[in-house]
Amino acid sequence: MLAQLAEKGGERRREMPRDAEHMAEEERRRRLERVFELQHNNASGFGLLALLLWTMLVPLCGAITAQDGNPAPAIMGVLAAVAATVWGIAASGQRREQRRASVAERLSWAGKQPFPVRGYEVWCLSERPLLDVTLSAPVDHRQLADAVAAVDSTVELEWLDERTARLFIPPRTVTASEEPTHWYADPAALARLVDRLLVPLHTDVPIERMDMGGTMHKR
Numbered sequence: 001m002l003a004q005l006a007e008k009g010g011e012r013r014r015e016m017p018r019d020a021e022h023m024a025e026e027e028r029r030r031r032l033e034r035v036f037e038l039q040h041n042n043a044s045g046f047g048l049l050a051l052l053l054w055t056m057l058v059p060l061c062g063a064i065t066a067q068d069g070n071p072a073p074a075i076m077g078v079l080a081a082v083a084a085t086v087w088g089i090a091a092s093g094q095r096r097e098q099r100r101a102s103v104a105e106r107l108s109w110a111g112k113q114p115f116p117v118r119g120y121e122v123w124c125l126s127e128r129p130l131l132d133v134t135l136s137a138p139v140d141h142r143q144l145a146d147a148v149a150a151v152d153s154t155v156e157l158e159w160l161d162e163r164t165a166r167l168f169i170p171p172r173t174v175t176a177s178e179e180p181t182h183w184y185a186d187p188a189a190l191a192r193l194v195d196r197l198l199v200p201l202h203t204d205v206p207i208e209r210m211d212m213g214g215t216m217h218k219r
Helices: 003-013 025-035 044-068 073-110 120-125 141-153 186-206
Strands: 128-135 158-159 164-168 170-175 182-184 209-213
Touching: 003 186, 025 120, 025 182, 073 186, 120 128, 120 209, 128 186, 141 158, 141 186, 164 186, 170 209, 186 209
Parallel strands: none
Antiparallel strands: 128 164, 128 209, 158 164, 170 182
């Protein structure tokens, strides 16, 4: 019985967690934009202009019209406010589409690697991102650990079996005043590790696959 439990425990330990797979779509979008450090201005300048026009210019133009009976100032004020509002909405939508296209382009990185990569998007969404590298043949474990450290000494490596290594690349942390700390995956650090170590390694010892995922912090 102990052996059976140990075997099940080993299988569970080797299984790649994917906590972020069922993340809500809006949260997924926001996290990916922050992971890839895309701007979130959302045409705020146009929104502020529209707000000022509606709260200051339009009432002022209405007061002028009430004094001299000429409706032209009120009409011009309303038209300017409407134009700024429409312009702001259109610009905000355009920039959101640009960010969505930028996210999609960055996620295509996984398909450009010389070995199969699974779960890159979930890795990007995870607060503790993990990746398993499965080699086609055994290598010297200590030698690979030293090679990883030479590229990035902050990366943690754990061998799951003779040919599979699990790597943890520390996420970026963002802490704002009076807000909790947020953890975001670091695609730039991943790209350095892949370009400087895994791709060259693949030419000597082919990588069967890179399986990616990770966990979310409990709150």
